[in-house]
Amino acid sequence: MLRASLKTHPEPNTGDAPATIVAEATPSGHAGISVVRLSGASALAIAQGVVGRISKPRHAYFRSFKTSRGTVFDQGVVLYFRSPNSFTGEDVVEFQGHGGPIVVSTLIQTCVEMGARMARPGEFSERAFLNDKMDLVQLEGVADLIASASEQAAKSALGSLTGIFSKAVNALVTSVIELRIYIEASIDFPEEEIDFLAEPFVLERTTLIEAQLRQILKQAEQGRRLQVGFSIALVGSPNAGKSSVLNRFSGQDSAIVTAIPGTTRDVIREQLLLDGYPIQIADTAGIREATDAIEQEGIARSRQTALMADLSLWIIDVTALDLTPLNLSRSMLEQQLVSAEAVLFKDQATRKRLVVLNKLDLLPESTQRALVDLLAADSDTFTVSAKTGLGWDHLLSGIKRMVGVGDDSESLFSARTRHIVALSEAAHYLAQAKKSLMAGLPGELMAEDLKQVQVALGEITGQVTSDDLLGKIFSSFCIGK
Numbered sequence: 001m002l003r004a005s006l007k008t009h010p011e012p013n014t015g016d017a018p019a020t021i022v023a024e025a026t027p028s029g030h031a032g033i034s035v036v037r038l039s040g041a042s043a044l045a046i047a048q049g050v051v052g053r054i055s056k057p058r059h060a061y062f063r064s065f066k067t068s069r070g071t072v073f074d075q076g077v078v079l080y081f082r083s084p085n086s087f088t089g090e091d092v093v094e095f096q097g098h099g100g101p102i103v104v105s106t107l108i109q110t111c112v113e114m115g116a117r118m119a120r121p122g123e124f125s126e127r128a129f130l131n132d133k134m135d136l137v138q139l140e141g142v143a144d145l146i147a148s149a150s151e152q153a154a155k156s157a158l159g160s161l162t163g164i165f166s167k168a169v170n171a172l173v174t175s176v177i178e179l180r181i182y183i184e185a186s187i188d189f190p191e192e193e194i195d196f197l198a199e200p201f202v203l204e205r206t207t208l209i210e211a212q213l214r215q216i217l218k219q220a221e222q223g224r225r226l227q228v229g230f231s232i233a234l235v236g237s238p239n240a241g242k243s244s245v246l247n248r249f250s251g252q253d254s255a256i257v258t259a260i261p262g263t264t265r266d267v268i269r270e271q272l273l274l275d276g277y278p279i280q281i282a283d284t285a286g287i288r289e290a291t292d293a294i295e296q297e298g299i300a301r302s303r304q305t306a307l308m309a310d311l312s313l314w315i316i317d318v319t320a321l322d323l324t325p326l327n328l329s330r331s332m333l334e335q336q337l338v339s340a341e342a343v344l345f346k347d348q349a350t351r352k353r354l355v356v357l358n359k360l361d362l363l364p365e366s367t368q369r370a371l372v373d374l375l376a377a378d379s380d381t382f383t384v385s386a387k388t389g390l391g392w393d394h395l396l397s398g399i400k401r402m403v404g405v406g407d408d409s410e411s412l413f414s415a416r417t418r419h420i421v422a423l424s425e426a427a428h429y430l431a432q433a434k435k436s437l438m439a440g441l442p443g444e445l446m447a448e449d450l451k452q453v454q455v456a457l458g459e460i461t462g463q464v465t466s467d468d469l470l471g472k473i474f475s476s477f478c479i480g481k
């Protein structure tokens with residue numbers, strides 16, 4: 001119904017049937033086997049030109065591969081998938097030949113001589129979409145699965161690929177359509193309009209859709225995090241233990257640690273996984289009034305890194321604080337932190353950050369206990385020892401909470417920024433619809449907002465979309481996909 005613009009997606013080769021396309025589906029290089037894929041109306045005829053007669057779909061033929069001049073250049077397995085039972089929905093032939101660059105380029109060249117053309121990046125996926133084999137979310141799931149950096153990320157990508165995300169969005173679209181139909185009907189019968197819209201179930205439905213939308217948005221944000229991860233900057237005064245914290249994160253001596261303040265000059269970055277979430281963590285130069293030009297540059301980079309990160313950990317040497325029993329109160333502690341922060345970050349807008357009081361092991365045990373008790377209810381100040389690992393797990397769960405990664409709920413599907421944007425847009429229009437409903441405004445307003453909700457949701461799966469968006473999505477895929 002809303003697919004209006006889709007089937008007109010431009011095919012550069014004019015004429016009726018889209019061109020038959022060819023590309024290597026496996027990574028190029030030297031390997032035991034590599035797969036070359038042909039898709040389109042002439043796929044079978046072209047394949048027969050290379051390997052002789054094949055006819056049975058889903059049957060493994062072992063054949064010699066010949067050039068258009070009849071020279072044998074390889075032998076291997078050929079598989080034919082008859083339309084519509086293939087990845088693209090078109091006739092598809094897969095050649096499994098030996099994995100050498102010369103063999104593969106000869107095979108592709110032969111197919112081109114026989115009438116195929118080289119596939120553009122993502123073109124196989126694009127055809128699968130245009131032939132209704134998979135929706136956009138599912139195809140993005142394929143790309144995410146391939147790019148996954150952890151088991152959890154792969155699992156969530158599989159969720160998108162198998163349609164969990166699409167189903168959730170489609171169910172929501174159905175509810176919105178039902179509500180729209182009802183509201184539109186009330187507009188068509190204006191004399192009864194008041195009764196129609198005042199029915200309690202209209203507000204109930206709207207509220208229910210709102211809750212479902214919020215839930216999907218939360219899951220999508222988590223799914224996106226699993227794919228793209230997040231960045232953490234370690235910042236603070238010289239000698240606070242930033243490099244030691246980095247080393248504890250990475251489990252190795254990635255950064256130089258010495259007792260000399262000003263050890264770290266450059267930004268040192270490490271990639272690691274936190275419960276399957278890819279994180280980029282950056283150790284930075286300690287911030288102070290430096291006179292030496294190298295250190296000044298390092299400090300400028302520290303501030304910049306903190307500004308760009310999703311989360312900053314502000315590392316403080318706990319032994320530098322006044323923790324005499326007299327001063328060991330929340331307000332005194334906060335006062336000390338506030339003045340330290342003013343020095344460190346100057347007028348920089350405070351971003352998402354957690355305070356990490358490091359070197360806990362150096363405090364007398366009684367002070368350690370008193371401090372931990374004092375901060376028990378505090379969700380953004382942590383006490384740790386980078387040296388002994390004291391308090392580490394508590395800090396990790398604080399980080400996860402801060403970046404919106406649930407401890408309990410696992411991510412059901414992978415998602416991308418464009419999905420989050422569309423879901424947020426849908427939520428915006430839905431809130432607007434609810435507002436006009438509650439204010440007793442004319443049904444037309446609510447109907448228009450609900451339509452926008454539907455359009456935004458339709459963009460996710462590709463029910464409503466522009467050629468522009470399609471081009472952008474598929475061109476980010478690699479060739480052969």
Ligand SMILES: Nc1nc2c(ncn2[C@@H]2O[C@H](COP(=O)(O)OP(=O)(O)OP(=O)(O)O)[C@@H](O)[C@H]2O)c(=O)[nH]1
Pocket residue numbers: 237238239240241242243244245256257258259260261262263264265284285286287358359360361362384385386387388
């Ligand atoms: N006892 C103890 N010592 C620590 C701890 N963390 C760091 N240190 C020591 O503190 C000193 C400074 O540690 P670094 O990790 O180099 O500190 P930094 O913040 O990176 O310092 P700069 O790079 O100079 O800004 C070293 O002597 C570390 O061994 C800790 O948790 N406990």
Ligand SMILES: [Mg+2]
Pocket residue numbers: 242243244255256257263264283284286
């Ligand atoms: Mg350092």
